[in-house]
Amino acid sequence: MRDIDPVSIRLFLATLEEGSIARAAAREAIVPSAVSKRISEMEAELKVPLLDRSVKGVHPTPAGQALAHHARNLLQGMDRMQREMAGYVEGVRGLIKVLASVTSLSGELPADIMRFRTERPQIEIDVEERTTPAIYRGVRDGLADVGIASEFASHEGLQVFPYRRYALAAVLPAGHALAEAAQLAYAQLLADDLVELSRDSGISQVFDDAARAARTSRTVRARVSSFETICTLVARGMGVGVVPLYLKAAKEKSLGLRFVPLADDWAQPRSFIAVRDYDTLPVAAQAFVAHLRESAAGGGD
Structure with missing residues (x-):
């Protein structure tokens, strides 16, 4: 050619x-x-x-x-080569394209990114939110250097590193009959209307499987793009939902909600850092992956 x-x-x-x-x-x-x-x-x-x-x-x-x-x-x-070379002309040494899930962006990832940028201001990071399956596809297809997403989708063909583990919780109106429970099984929520992430999110299939295992159906009243929106709609009486437990500090009192940890065996998933091949990543992206891994190790699960 x-x-x-x-x-x-x-x-x-x-x-x-x-x-x-x-x-x-x-x-x-x-x-x-x-x-x-x-x-x-x-x-x-x-x-x-x-x-x-x-x-x-x-x-x-x-x-x-x-x-x-x-x-x-x-x-x-x-295109990536041209943008990165332009960065050298302007004094910026490296550009990293990152795809991240809503779960990661609602958790510790933004703080990890900002610490990296503070330590290495010469490197730019371009972050785009995608669903978990789309993140793994995007990294596999070369659309991004790094993906951060949950384990709730296939990452076959990629090199992955453990990032952070998080707990899932039922989010309920404060006056709900289950609001004072110490723990809940997901099946206990299925009598209520549900508010969930969009159908193409990684966790949607997990909910489908859990409902089938409980031999019951579920009624999804609304599908939204963020966990924060799930909390808002639950507070307004549209149903109940499942969100990361770490949102409790920000949302429970302000919205009049209750967060009850889920006891299901899938309710403490881990996020992964995904790349096609670490050894062939640009040096800036390798440094970013190393930073995320060190940050997660230092902060525990």
Whole structure:
């Protein structure tokens, strides 16, 4: 592929995303004939057709689909290289892309990040919240250097390190019949309406399995994007929920709630630090992973 340049690759991907050479050309501010010529040159270089062309638009051939996968990885790597090199010009030595779960961002991770940035102000950290399954997929696909997420999803193909363990608790209105219990089983909540995280969160499948094990159904009245919102809706009478116990200090008195630890064997999960391969990470990302591991070890579970 010595004669295929990044511009041609970008135009090819734009054509796939738009489903039309004309729309891709308009998006990229170039004439359609130039886009068509670039793609034809790529097909000649690779000796395979990349697009099926019809009056309704264009669609990738199997070879085109394979090329698109590699092309996206290539452009992501080039974009990251350019941003990191720009950082050196500006005196910033390193840029780390991090995907983190709502659980991690509600816990100790923000403080760990800020301590790292205080110690190494020359390194920038770009954090994006994702669901646990999406975090592991993103790291596996090279969309991030580091992921921090719970054990409630497959991390096959990744190198993972233990981060922090946290306890889950039922969150109930203060006047609820179960509010004064010392511990609860998740099954005891299933008679109530539930407020949960979105269906694509890692813990959703755990709740499904727990309900099946209890041989009962559950009624989810609302699905939201954060544990803080679960607490707010429970306080407003929409049901009961499950959240990390560490939110008790901030939410119990202010919202008139009760946090009761869950006794289920899955109710003390661990978060992981996930990377594709620690040894091939940029030096800045290696330092960040080492910082998180040391911070977690120093603070206990």
